[in-house]
Amino acid sequence: MxxxxxxxxxxxxxxxxxxxxxxxxxxxxxxxxxxxxxxGWVKNSKxxxxxxxxxxxKEEVDKMITWLSSEGSPGCQIERCELRNQGNLSRLDYKDxxxxx
Numbered sequence: 001m002x003x004x005x006x007x008x009x010x011x012x013x014x015x016x017x018x019x020x021x022x023x024x025x026x027x028x029x030x031x032x033x034x035x036x037x038x039x040g041w042v043k044n045s046k047x048x049x050x051x052x053x054x055x056x057x058k059e060e061v062d063k064m065i066t067w068l069s070s071e072g073s074p075g076c077q078i079e080r081c082e083l084r085n086q087g088n089l090s091r092l093d094y095k096d097x098x099x100x101x
Contacts, residue, residue, distance in 0.1 A: 017049050
C-alpha cells in the first residue's frame with residue numbers, strides 16, 4: 001500500500017439509521033475498515049443506531065461511507081447514514097479499528 005499521501009487523510013463521525021443492530025454491522029464495519037487501512041471505532045448506540053468514527057485515506061473512507069449508506073451487512077435495512085465533524089488530518093489518532101461497547 002505504501003505511505004499514504006497526508007493531504008488525503010480524512011476524519012469523520014458517522015451514524016447509521018434503520019434496522020441495523022444484531023446483523024453483524026459493527027463486526028463487518030470493523031473488518032472492512034481494517035482491510036482498507038482505516039482506523040477508528042464503531043459501536044451500537046442506545047437509540048438503536050450504529051455510531052462510529054473513521055480516519056484514513058479519503059478514497060477508502062468514501063467507499064466505506066457508500067457501503068454504510070446503502071448496502072451494509074446482509075439483512076440490514078439502512079434508512080440513512082449521517083456524517084458529522086468531517087475534516088482533514090495530518091496523522092491518524094488511532095492505531096487500529098475497534099468495536100466499542
